[in-house]
Amino acid sequence: MITDPMEPAQTLLSARKVTKTFGSLKALDAIDLDVTRGEVLCIIGPSGSGKSTLLRCLNQIEHFDRGAIWIDGELVGYRQDGDTLYELDDRAVARQRLACGMVFQRFNLFNHMTALQNVMEGPVTVLKRPRQEVRKEALALLSRVGLSDKHNAYPAQLSGGQQQRVAIARALAMKPKLMLFDEPTSALDPELVGEVLTVMRDLAASGMTMIVVTHELTFAREVADRVIFMDRGWIVETGTPQQVLGEPSEQRTRDFIAAVLS
């Protein structure tokens, strides 16, 4: 049997006509998007272009008004019966969110827990897995992000770069199928950006499917399989890093890249 490269099982995420309005503002205007397993997708664009909103819709932190998203073949946020979509309850939504790990611009580590407790919280409280086993995995994850000596530190005792690496470990502890990064280095001091990007590079090399909203064009050029440029709720341009960042076909993309690089 010949495997078709476009076979649906290869597609991890599909979004069709995803639309979201805040009052009169169209944050997302009928977005179509497909992400293949193992793909690293970088989304760039000016602030207010809808890129963070798109990411938050994928993980149901934000509600979208129209359209549909499937992750690993499962319809997100609704149960379909014929032509009717029934909104899922809190518990079912929480279960669906397990498919995605999310890393936030402002880290959002649980301030009352140590680094290790942050990483262990999900597997122990949500997945109800045995504490001893989870602890071993959490320690391994913390050493993978280069923080084995910091597992007893509280977030307030860590630098921004260290907090963001703990946040990545916390998301990975849930063994997600897909990692979402919402401007993970925008809140960091310039000298701390590198350590976070290094962890993300390793993660991409390990075969993790990643969607990264970022302003780090160098990272996008080196790591991304595909780059999307968004503006005003639209996907203006999509292609390989070489196409979108090297020789963009749209004027808006060229202006944005020039502005970021200047």
Place this chain on the structure above:
Amino acid sequence: MTPAAGAATPTMPDPTTYTIRSRRHYGRWLATALIVLALAGIVRAFALGQIEWPIVAQFLTAPAILFGLVNTVIMAIAAMALGISLGVLFAVMVMSPNPVLHYSAKGYIWFFRGTPLILQLLLWFNLALVFPTLGIPGLFDFRTVDVITPFMATLLGLGINQGAYTAEVVRAGILSVDQGQTEAAQSIGMTRPTIMRRIVLPQAMRVIIPPVGNEFISMVKLTSLASVIQFSEILRNAQTIYFANGRVIELLIVAAIWYIAVVSLMSFGQHFLERRFSRGQANRGRGQ
């Protein structure tokens, strides 16, 4: 070394050989002397005043006083437990998007904060005048005077009133926790109740505990209002004794000593609770 600096140095004596004299704080000395004098005066006045100190000592551990003390402590704890439960419930209701839940919680807070506590106690105690029986029609009925004992009237009065204040404190605590904490908890698959229990409330505690500790201390003293509806707490029992033996001041001092003892113990406990819930905070409440 520049020639200019080299030229200046020989003319300067070695500053490390100087003696340093501290400033005299005459104002502080004066204030200290005045306060010591005032304290000595107060102690002398009480020692020579018309107070029979042996009677204070004798009644400090009288059975009726200790019984009242136990009732005061039990009532303060029970009313506070009711107040905190109602407070959390109504705080969550006020923050609900459902307008009926929101406005009924607002109404509760409005009514119970708007009337004096002693009036509420009298209302509860006299509930039988409005509703001679309590129950669900056809299922069961009780005579109100049997249900609303002085204990029940005090518990309902103090607890429900406290709930109105604690609701606002809890709401402020929940609002003090960054929305990002909830989003992060959602992203690892937590349901709403779990997020509240594991992530939001533990962090809200840091803001909630100091005012609630304060209110708990007030509650110990507010139980004395229940003396007007015949609940035999410490002040009422002290009064009963002095109506019989005429030792008014001595028995009031006995009650005061016990109130101060209980409140001191609680302040001590509050300190430890605050430390417990400020884990992970750079500022643990003392500046540096």
